[in-house]
Amino acid sequence: xxxxxxxxxxxxxxxxxxxxxxxxxxxxxxxxxxxxxxxxxxxxxxxxxxxxxxxxxxxxxxxxxxxxxxxxxxxxxxxxxxxxxxxxxxxxxxxxxxxxxxxxxxxxxxxxxxxxxxxxxxxxxxxxxxxxxxxxxxxxxxxxxxxxxxxxxxxxxxxxxxxxxxxxxxxxxxxxxxxxxxxxxxxxxxxxxxxxxxxxxxxxxxxxxxxxxxxxxxxxxxxxxxxxxxxxxxxxxxxxxxxxxxxxxxxxxxxxxxxxxxxxxxxxxxxxxxxxxxxxxxxxxxxxxxxx
Amino acid sequence: xxxxxxxxxxxxxxxxxxxxxxxxxxxxxxxxxxxxxxxxxxxxxxxxxxxxxxxxxxxxxxxxxxxxxxxxxxxxxxxxxxxxxxxxxxxxxxxxxxxxxxxxxxxxxxxxxxxxxxxxxxxxxxxxxxxxxxxxxxxxxxxxxxxxxxxxxxxxxxxxxxxxxxxxxxxxxxxxxxxxxxxxxxxxxxxxxxxxxxxxxxxxxxxxxxxxxxxxxxxxxxxxxxxxxxxxxxxxxxxxxxxxxxxxxxxxxxxxxxxxxxxxxxxxxxxxxxxxxxxxxxxxxxxxxxxxxxxxxxxxxxxxxxxxxxxxxxxxxxxxxxxxxxxxxxxxxxxxxxxxxxxxxxxxxxxxxxxxxxxxxxxxxxxxxxxxxxxxxxxxxxxxxxxxxxxxxxxxxxxxxxxxxxxxxxxxxxx
Numbered sequence: 139x140x141x142x143x144x145x146x147x148x149x150x151x152x153x154x155x156x157x158x159x160x161x162x163x164x165x166x167x168x169x170x171x172x173x174x175x176x177x178x179x180x181x182x183x184x185x186x187x188x189x190x191x192x193x194x195x196x197x198x199x200x201x202x203x204x205x206x207x208x209x210x211x212x213x214x215x216x217x218x219x220x221x222x223x224x225x226x227x228x229x230x231x232x233x234x235x236x237x238x239x240x241x242x243x244x245x246x247x248x249x250x251x252x253x254x255x256x257x258x259x260x261x262x263x264x265x266x267x268x269x270x271x272x273x274x275x276x277x278x279x280x281x282x283x284x285x286x287x288x289x290x291x292x293x294x295x296x297x298x299x300x301x302x303x304x305x306x307x308x309x310x311x312x313x314x315x316x317x318x319x320x321x322x323x324x325x326x327x328x329x330x331x332x333x334x335x336x337x338x339x340x341x342x343x344x345x346x347x348x349x350x351x352x353x354x355x356x357x358x359x360x361x362x363x364x365x366x367x368x369x370x371x372x373x374x375x376x377x378x379x380x381x382x383x384x385x386x387x388x389x390x391x392x393x394x395x396x397x398x399x400x401x402x403x404x405x406x407x408x409x410x411x412x413x414x415x416x417x418x419x420x421x422x423x424x425x426x427x428x429x430x
Numbered sequence: 431x432x433x434x435x436x437x438x439x440x441x442x443x444x445x446x447x448x449x450x451x452x453x454x455x456x457x458x459x460x461x462x463x464x465x466x467x468x469x470x471x472x473x474x475x476x477x478x479x480x481x482x483x484x485x486x487x488x489x490x491x492x493x494x495x496x497x498x499x500x501x502x503x504x505x506x507x508x509x510x511x512x513x514x515x516x517x518x519x520x521x522x523x524x525x526x527x528x529x530x531x532x533x534x535x536x537x538x539x540x541x542x543x544x545x546x547x548x549x550x551x552x553x554x555x556x557x558x559x560x561x562x563x564x565x566x567x568x569x570x571x572x573x574x575x576x577x578x579x580x581x582x583x584x585x586x587x588x589x590x591x592x593x594x595x596x597x598x599x600x601x602x603x604x605x606x607x608x609x610x611x612x613x614x615x616x617x618x619x620x621x622x623x624x625x626x627x628x629x630x631x632x633x634x635x636x637x638x639x640x641x642x643x644x645x646x647x648x649x650x651x652x653x654x655x656x657x658x659x660x661x662x663x664x665x666x667x668x669x670x671x672x673x674x675x676x677x678x679x680x681x682x683x684x685x686x687x688x689x690x691x692x693x694x695x696x697x698x699x700x701x702x703x704x705x706x707x708x709x710x711x712x713x714x715x716x717x718x719x720x721x722x723x724x725x726x727x728x729x730x731x732x733x734x735x736x737x738x739x740x741x742x743x744x745x746x747x748x749x750x751x752x753x754x755x756x757x758x759x760x761x762x763x764x765x766x767x768x769x770x771x772x773x774x775x776x777x778x779x780x781x782x783x784x785x786x787x788x789x790x791x792x793x794x795x796x797x798x799x800x801x802x803x804x805x806x807x808x809x810x811x812x813x814x815x816x817x818x819x820x821x822x823x824x825x826x827x828x829x830x831x832x833x834x835x836x837x838x839x840x841x842x843x844x845x
Contacts, residue, residue, distance in 0.1 A: 257768025349670025
């Protein structure tokens, strides 16, 4: 009896210790997130002002604002989405609505996975070689946007596929039974239902695109360019590259630290907003669909 | 009457025909879109390898320059590394290179004034070619490096043949000086080592933490806690790598410098720590998913047999989800190997084979990012960086395949 008790005690104690460690590490990971966020918010909030987001950089990028970088990132996001969103959504529709299981689907799936695993710097090399040099776009928003578009293509395909899969099959069957064609069913029934979730995926990939640095290093990013791009063949500054430049190789690293904190904060804000927005959308429409 | 019916039938026929054609067109557009990713992968492979292969087809001397020796010299051909040793004066006698017992006399264009006065060279260096020719002809032990526009028509020396860089040399060379003169040194071993050190350091740090957190989230935490924590952990994955790099630069690097009392904090360790933070969400999400896939019946059977919750976790849940956890770890390594900006900003970028975690290292992606901007388009250096991209691509491709295999094994087990 005594031995049994002691064994049970030991068991309980080891469980307690193990669970303690597990919960501690989980909360530590979350705490780490808050440390990073808090650090950048606290240090960066002082740098942020109307001037900071609306003016050109001055004095070797130690003063002034980051307006051209914000606009540049905006242009890149737009350019990449104009390309990647339709292609990605159409691809996902084909994969989910049109092809049955079989080797073509397997190959496309495998290739999409492989593309998702390609390191971002390799996208940069590829973009430079194909868009900048071969096709002669030069360092331009077009080249950078296409490179970034290819980078997020797998993300958009994957999220769209998830969204389409979540649409109940009875919708499709009902539509087809009424004599609608495949495309009519897809475009008028399935797509509208899945749309909110598809948009969620797009918002998340916007967050991704605006933070990527390596693919734009050699395809679009300008070190310092105190004017706004006027066409898609112009170079542009971009927020992540700007942060990299002023924190490692600016003319005066110490003097531009507060600019760097401010830029990091703006980047974080973009990512946070896109994540929160995506989550909120998902929740809102998730409820709505269930209620109907 | 019948003709009206016929017309009607024809009309509907046309309509359905038109509809069918439209459907077909749409389907082919969709198909084309879905081929986009495959085409991209193929194009990436094509362009990377075409550009990268160039490095093995060129002599590692800048275009327009040549190396020349005295006509009587028996040495016909040298490897790039030998030339570097010669110009670094590590090799000082032709005997070591298979020639006569004769001291090596180095000559670079700028050394000309040691031999001739400015008057002798002419006001606009118009006698320069003659003088170089003369110098080479009268110095048996010379090895001269100069631009081929100074090469005379009646050149009396002999141009030295230089070996192209071989794939083996590229992979096993221990020195990375792509812009070195007279010959570029393209050994990627230090870069490969640097990449592996930093990545494995990251995984050693991140794996236990990630695993513990995954166990907590999937098996122990209440649903509400889980729903609160998981999005936060996923948020970690959304922070741009350049922000991680910046955070590492201003927090982790100085911290490491202080703790270990180092002259510089930019070390492999700093890279590993930053990468570990970045790999955590991948590891946690994937292994948590795998653990949650453990059939309820298995867990309940274990509990019914009197096992404690903890025993059930490490005797049932973890073994069952082992392949999923492995997949998460491998994918985490893949992320770490390919990560560019954060590593570039915190590891110090010294291209030497590391012997300790507390020394600066340089990874393959960081090298590409740091050097491609300065490399001339289509030049040797440019091509070498593309060859590095090929190596990176092959590694990450292999890792993806490995993950695929591991997860396939798991799904087979389920059925």
